[in-house]
Every structure is written in C-alpha cells, then in structure tokens.
Amino acid sequence: MPELRKDPVSGRWVIISTERGKRPSDFSTPPKVREPKMCPFCPGSEHLTPPEIIAVRPDGSKPNNPGWVLRVISNKYPALKIEGDLNREGVGIFDKMNGVGAHEVIIETPHHHLDLVDLPPHEIEMVIDAYRMRMSDLRNDVRFRYVMLFKNQGEMAGASLEHAHSQLIATPIIPKRVLEELKGAETYYGYKERCIFCDIIRQELSDGCRIVGQNEEMVALEPFAPRFPFETWILPKKHLTHFDKSPDKVYAGLASILKETLLKLKLALNDPPYNYIIHSSPLVDGSERDYHWHVEIFPKLTKIAGFEWGTGFYINPTPPEAAADYLNEIDVDAALRTANASV
Amino acid sequence: MPELRKDPVSGRWVIISTERGKRPSDFSTPPKVREPKMCPFCPGSEHLTPPEIIAVRPDGSKPNNPGWVLRVISNKYPALKIEGDLNREGVGIFDKMNGVGAHEVIIETPHHHLDLVDLPPHEIEMVIDAYRMRMSDLRNDVRFRYVMLFKNQGEMAGASLEHAHSQLIATPIIPKRVLEELKGAETYYGYKERCIFCDIIRQELSDGCRIVGQNEEMVALEPFAPRFPFETWILPKKHLTHFDKSPDKVYAGLASILKETLLKLKLALNDPPYNYIIHSSPLVDGSERDYHWHVEIFPKLTKIAGFEWGTGFYINPTPPEAAADYLNEIDVDAALRTANASV
Numbered sequence: 279m280p281e282l283r284k285d286p287v288s289g290r291w292v293i294i295s296t297e298r299g300k301r302p303s304d305f306s307t308p309p310k311v312r313e314p315k316m317c318p319f320c321p322g323s324e325h326l327t328p329p330e331i332i333a334v335r336p337d338g339s340k341p342n343n344p345g346w347v348l349r350v351i352s353n354k355y356p357a358l359k360i361e362g363d364l365n366r367e368g369v370g371i372f373d374k375m376n377g378v379g380a381h382e383v384i385i386e387t388p389h390h391h392l393d394l395v396d397l398p399p400h401e402i403e404m405v406i407d408a409y410r411m412r413m414s415d416l417r418n419d420v421r422f423r424y425v426m427l428f429k430n431q432g433e434m435a436g437a438s439l440e441h442a443h444s445q446l447i448a449t450p451i452i453p454k455r456v457l458e459e460l461k462g463a464e465t466y467y468g469y470k471e472r473c474i475f476c477d478i479i480r481q482e483l484s485d486g487c488r489i490v491g492q493n494e495e496m497v498a499l500e501p502f503a504p505r506f507p508f509e510t511w512i513l514p515k516k517h518l519t520h521f522d523k524s525p526d527k528v529y530a531g532l533a534s535i536l537k538e539t540l541l542k543l544k545l546a547l548n549d550p551p552y553n554y555i556i557h558s559s560p561l562v563d564g565s566e567r568d569y570h571w572h573v574e575i576f577p578k579l580t581k582i583a584g585f586e587w588g589t590g591f592y593i594n595p596t597p598p599e600a601a602a603d604y605l606n607e608i609d610v611d612a613a614l615r616t617a618n619a620s621v
Numbered sequence: 622m623p624e625l626r627k628d629p630v631s632g633r634w635v636i637i638s639t640e641r642g643k644r645p646s647d648f649s650t651p652p653k654v655r656e657p658k659m660c661p662f663c664p665g666s667e668h669l670t671p672p673e674i675i676a677v678r679p680d681g682s683k684p685n686n687p688g689w690v691l692r693v694i695s696n697k698y699p700a701l702k703i704e705g706d707l708n709r710e711g712v713g714i715f716d717k718m719n720g721v722g723a724h725e726v727i728i729e730t731p732h733h734h735l736d737l738v739d740l741p742p743h744e745i746e747m748v749i750d751a752y753r754m755r756m757s758d759l760r761n762d763v764r765f766r767y768v769m770l771f772k773n774q775g776e777m778a779g780a781s782l783e784h785a786h787s788q789l790i791a792t793p794i795i796p797k798r799v800l801e802e803l804k805g806a807e808t809y810y811g812y813k814e815r816c817i818f819c820d821i822i823r824q825e826l827s828d829g830c831r832i833v834g835q836n837e838e839m840v841a842l843e844p845f846a847p848r849f850p851f852e853t854w855i856l857p858k859k860h861l862t863h864f865d866k867s868p869d870k871v872y873a874g875l876a877s878i879l880k881e882t883l884l885k886l887k888l889a890l891n892d893p894p895y896n897y898i899i900h901s902s903p904l905v906d907g908s909e910r911d912y913h914w915h916v917e918i919f920p921k922l923t924k925i926a927g928f929e930w931g932t933g934f935y936i937n938p939t940p941p942e943a944a945a946d947y948l949n950e951i952d953v954d955a956a957l958r959t960a961n962a963s964v
Contacts, residue, residue, distance in 0.1 A: 281940075283846035287805040288798070292846045293936045300850060300938040302947055305922040357928075367775030368783055370824045371817075373648045424873055426810045436926025447928055455631070455933030462630040472715070474630055483714045503626035503635045507643060536842045546645045555931030576930060581647040583701075583779025584771030587919060588898030590798030593636045593700045595643040597624075604645050613924045 279359055280377030282451070288435035290454055292359050293377055296351040300514040304453030318354075321346070321388045328352040331382060332411060334404055348404050349385040350412060356381035357447060364421065365452055380425075380448035383602065384408050385441065393431065393442050396617070403533035405444065407445055409556065410529065412446055413522040417561050422448040424456060424560050427521075432551025435578045444530055447552040452560050460569055473517050478502075488598050490605045491538050495531025498539045500598035500605075507596035508547060508605070512573040522560035525575060536573070542605045543577055545613055550577040622702055623720030625794070633797055636720055641939040661697075662784035664689070669812040674725060675754060677747055679903075691747050692728040693755060699724035700790060707764065707793055723759055723768075723791035727751050728784065728912050736774065736785050739960070746876035748787065752899065753872065755789055756865040760904050764765040767799060767903050772862075775894025778921045795903050802900065803912055810911040816860050818913030830939050831949045834881050838874025841882045843941035843948075849919050850939035851890060851948070853882055856915040864901035864914040873949045879916070885948045886920055888956055894921040 281294045318326035331350045337346025352360070358379025366375045377380055386394050388404045394402065413425045418498035429444040430437040452460070466474040482488055482499050490510060491498040498512045512535055518524045543550065560570040586592050624637045661669035664687035672685055674693045682688025695703070701722025709718045729737050729748045735744065756768045772787040773780040780786075795803070809817040825831055825842050833853060834841035839853045855878055861867045886893065901914040929935050 284845065285846040286809070286821065288801045289805055290801075290846065290848070291934045292848055293934065294846070294940050295936070295938045296940050299943045302851075302891070303942075304848070304938075305893070306891050347822050365869075369845075370828075372824075424932075426928060426931050427911055430926045434924065436924040445928070447932075449932070453932030453934055455931065458631045458633075458933075462632055466629070476630065477714050481715075485713075501628065502634065502712075503628040505633070505635055507648070508645075548645075548649050550648070553927035553930055555927050557931065565782050574931070581777065581779040582925065583773045584896035585769060585788070587896055588769050588771050588798065588900065588917070589767075589790075589792070589796030590801075591634045591636065591796050593638070595638045595647075597637050597639050597642050600642045600644075609816050 279362060280357060282358075282375045282377050286371055286372040286373070291451060295357070317390055317439065317441050318350075319383075319385045319439060320390050321445060324349075327353055327383075328587075332408065334408075341498070344388075347388060348408055349399070350408055351383050351385070353381040353383050353445065358449065361399055375450070378417075378421055378450055380446070382412060382446045384412070384444040384446065386444060387442050390441050394429070394444075395537060395544055397537070397551050399530075399533045399537055402537050403530055404527070405580065406529050406533055406536075409444070409459050410448070410522045410524075413558070416446075416448045417522070419448070421450050422561055424449045424452050427556040427558075429552075429554050431553070432578065435551035437551075456557060456560070463568040463570070465614070471568050473568060475572065476517050479513060479515060488602045490542065490602050492536055493531050495528045495534045498535050500526060502598065502604045504594055504598050504601075505592040506576050507594055508543060508550075508601045509578045509594075509598075510543065510575040510605075512536060512539060512572075512575070513570065518571055519559045519567070521556055523569075532573070538610050539575065540614055541610055542608045543575065545608045545610075546604050547577055547579065550579060552577045622705060623700060625701075625718045627716040629714055629716070634794060638700070654695050658784065659886050660733055660784050662726075662728045662782060662786060663733050667692075670726075671697055675751065677751075687731075690731060691751055691753055694726050694728070696724040696726050696788065696830060701792065708787045710894050718793070721764055721793055723762070723765070723789070725789045727755070727787045727789065729787060730785050733784050737772070737787075737882060738887055739878070742873075742876045742880055743822050745880050746873055749876055749879075751870050752787070752789070753865045753867075754916075756901070759789075759791045759838060760865070762791070765904055767792050767795050768901070769796065770899040770901075772895075772897050774896070775921065778894035780894075799900060800904070803903070803952070806911040806913070816911060816913050818856060818915065819860050831945045832940050833885065834878055836874050836878055838871045839862075841878050843945045845926060845941065847937055847941050847944075848935040850895075850918045850937055851886060851944045852937075852941075853886065853918040853944075853948075854915055855879060855918070856913065861914055862902045862910070862912050864899055875916070881953050882918065884953055884956055885951045886918065888933060888951045888953075889947050890920055890922065892959075895919060895923065 286290050324342045328351050333346040334348040337345045337347050358377045359382050362378050364375045409427050416425050425448045427446050463474050488500040501511050514528050554575040556573050559569045627634050667685045671694050675690040677691040678689050680688045701720045701724050703723050705721050707718045752770050759768050768791045770789050806817050831843040844854050857871050897918040899916050902912045
C-alpha cells in the first residue's frame, strides 16, 4: 500500500511508493518508445490493461475488446490504491496514512498516432464527457475529497506512454495548491461579495491584451502572473463552481476552445510537450459559492531550477501580453482547413 | 525593469522579464556547450562578466584579472535589478511592483572541469564563506527581505553554464515556500515551545533509519516526506536561525558534510543533475526564535507532471528509508582516497 506522508514543517503531503520502490539504477534507464504493436493502449491490447471502467463503443462491441473509440481503465501502476481505509497514524512527530485513492487513465482515441489536438471537436467533447462522468461517479465514494483531472503530453512533460491519454487521481485530502486557490477566492468573496475569477474574466475581456480566444461559453487567456511562458487558462464565462455539474453547452464550448488553444500552442511553439490540469471545487465542502472551475495549460519550455524550488516563485521570460500576441498571430482556421484536407 | 506580479487568486508572486522577453523560437534552441576558451567564468575571461563584488586572490592579483580562486559577480542577465524603488502599483484587480533585487553568481573555482564535489573541503568552505559574506552584506539593504542561495548543477537542473557556480537572489518579499515553513515552525513553537527542526533532528538521530551522515556540527538525512527520490537535507545539530550568523566551526562542518553527501549522491546515482538551496530566516523579521536554517538537495531524477503542478503534492517512487540505505552503502572514504590519488 502506498503511503501518504505529511511534511511536519510545511504541511505538504507526498505519496510514497513503498511497494515497488525505484532503485538508483532505475532512474538512468531511458523510457522506451513503443511501437503501436507493443502499446497497451492500442485496440487489440485490451488484455494488457486492467478491465475498463467505462468505454464508448458505437458498434456495441463487448467490454475489453476492440471496437471502442474511448476507454477508461484503472492505472496499472497506481500512485494510490482503491481498496482499504485511510488508517491515519502518527510516527513520533510525523503523520501518515494509507495511500487510498483512485488512479484512472482515459484513453482518448484508439489511434496510436493521433494526439488530442488532432481529434475533431465532437471526439474531444467525448473525452471531456468521460472526465465529467468519472468525476461524477467518484463523488459517491465518501473517502474522497478531491478529483484531479490532468494530461501529460510528451516525455518531457512526464508522459510514460505516447498513446494519447489523460489521467485522473481521486484523493482523500484536498491538495495544497487547490486549497490556496480556494482560500484566495474565499477571502476575495468575503471582501467583495464577488467571485474573483468572474472579476478577472470581466477585466481581461475589457482589456483584451491577454485574451487568446473565446466563444459563447468559454474564454482562453494568458493569466496576469503566469508561472511559465505561454501558460494559458481556459475558464467558463459564467460562474460555475464544479466541473462535473456544468450545463451541456459548456462542455461543447470547452471542446472547441481546447482544440483551438492547443492548436495555437502547437503551431506557435513547435509542438511542445505540455501538461494541463482541471481545477474544480472539492467534491464535498463549503466552497460552492466562491470557486470557479478552470483549465490550466503549461507548455513545458523552461526548466525548473533551484530558485523556483527554494522560493516557490517563478521566473517567467515571456510576458503574458507578448505570449498572447504570438498566439493571436496563428491562423487557426487556415491550420484547421489544412488538417481537415489531409485527413 | 523586470516586474514582480502577484496572482490574485493564490497570492503567488512571479518575476516577469519584460525587457528581453523570450520569443517562441528562443525555446527550441538547445543550450550551447561551451569550451573552456569560450567560458565567461574561466580565468582570462573576466572582461566578459560584470565587475567582481568580492574575490579570493591568494596571490594579491588585481580585481577582474586572473589569479583568483573564487569570484562573486553580478549576474549579467539578472532576474531582478539592483537599481530603483519598488513602486507598488495596482492594475485593476491585479498587483505588481518593480523587479528590484540582487542577482549574483558565485564562481566556485577557476577550474572549468571541476565540480563543487571535486573541491577539497577547505575550498568548499571558501564557497560557503562567500555565501555568508554576501548574505551578511545584503542584510544592509533595507529594500530586501530575503536572500536565497542556490545551486543548479547540470543542464537538466536548469544550469545554463557548466563551469561550477552557485547563485544568490535577494528579494523584496519573503518567498511563499519560505513563508509556509516559517509559519509551520511558528505554529509548532507556539504549541510545544520547541523548534520543530530540533525535534525532527532528535527523532531522526534516535531512529537512525533516514540518517545519511553526520559530524560534530551537522547532520544529513532523507526527510520523512520527501518530494523527490533521494531528496536530502543537511541541518546544523544546534538551533541556529540565520545561516550567516552561525559559529565558524559550523561552516567547516557544513563543508565537510556537503562534500560527503554530494559525493554519495554522485556515486549512487551516476552523477545526477541536482539543485540545492539554503533556507535561512528572513533578513529582518520576528522569527529569530522558531526557524532553523538548513540545506535542501534535490537530485533531478524524475519529471514533474500534471498531477504535481495541479495539486502541489508529489509522487515519490523511492521511500526515504530505502534511499538512505542506498546512500549508506557508498564507501565515501574509498572514493575520496581514489579521488585524491588521481589529483
């Protein structure tokens, strides 16, 4: 069973893999590039993965067989394990508990050589719908307080398999970084009686200099104080606290702006590795009023060094206004026409 | 002038380089490996760097000429600029100020092909003494509230030049990550009337399972809840709040244990890139009682991915007890004898 351990000074939790601990030599082995034949996420390899939790099978094919267009499975090497109780425990001045949680993989497409950005909007919407369904379902497990949805694209961004996939981890504690945002939003609400994200969106739409895209439902922008060059946020224009409780048209809007934004980043930055995460309100808590779910995208362009680790603040070599200009120079429609013509 | 900008939700500050903003194409250029002839940190290239702030010149040679064994200069491309006032300012709901601060480079040796770990302990002590002198001097500038000393070793750890060097950044704000530790230590002190670091050291020395080295003055250990595999902390055994106000024998003890620890990590992990940082009390504040300075070393073995960015907690594949076992298997004395024999 993995362990959740708390640093007694900073209060930061870490997940320690106690079972298959990596030895020193394990770190110098470069990751394998897998051929489609060897890829456990390709159709025909369903027996190599844990059984599917949900799948989209337009042809009515049987579970754990080919025929799917999207598949959600448990992670074969989970950071947290689904069985068991927390067993909170002290070890002298230290605190730990069992690493209980869910760790799932959303296989976004059966096609080994397509990335999320290459999928048509209705297929991206299917991926988003899988996110929603899984978050909604995990809400029923009273042990969990948070569900984090994220995507690692490219080896430098931490992906260990190249076949397009996202991941989900459900945790028994609300993560520190989310707590910071919740607290900031709550303080602002207490002071102004307005959502801070709604105020940011209002000011950004009025300024315009950091906006990189919008549609009826959603807006994409470079935040005022981005940690990383070309860090991009996507937010619903309306005040929505929980990702999985949004109106349907919001998911359609998200699919369309996510594709457009990822395409802009891909074209401007030569197909960079990236991470994105979805920040939503905790599953159960009192923050229904204050928080505003959103997506944060981080292209992996710079290396995090000692100063960042030591201080927790970041040196960003590209002002967000300049990043917005570069992204807005990209002719997405032309790129989409070319892409569609070549399919 | 760089800008310090605050994220209105999380309260996180970032440094935005507004002057020489990096363009998209700047990120895809791989860093150059410099020959000693082209290296601005090598003797004979003093004209390529800003003038030295301090230097150790046993031969009495003139400033900014060869003859030095250690040299401290301003960073030629500083993240923060030394001139000017803060000019705190609001931009609608956003906050910013001028990026005022100091950014210095400590060139640890004139020899291009030596790393810090290769230096004899008395030369490492000289580097540490330079850290102490610079922190002590910057204490006199009332604009600064914190000095962060750090080292990036290897390109993957963010070093842009291979010649052995450390850096220092003085900031007008206390960094978030330091604040978290200060707050944790203060809370614990308020509850127990004891320093939390002193209590950790007591428990670790008694347990023994995470200790990787010690001498009269210092102890090196794998922390209970490490973010990264083989993360290692070095702490003075006695309660010392400010790095630059420690007794002389502590610096000698630090030099010796730092060399030993870096050597163990180098041998166990095949010369990994790494960062280390020195966490000390803020220059001026009320935490004289609670905090305990220390060094945190992070070998760069894993990639930080979406989950870590999104949650702020870390998945560590090597339990610290196992890491301690691996490091304690290294015969440092034998390695030192071999190293000395080959010099």
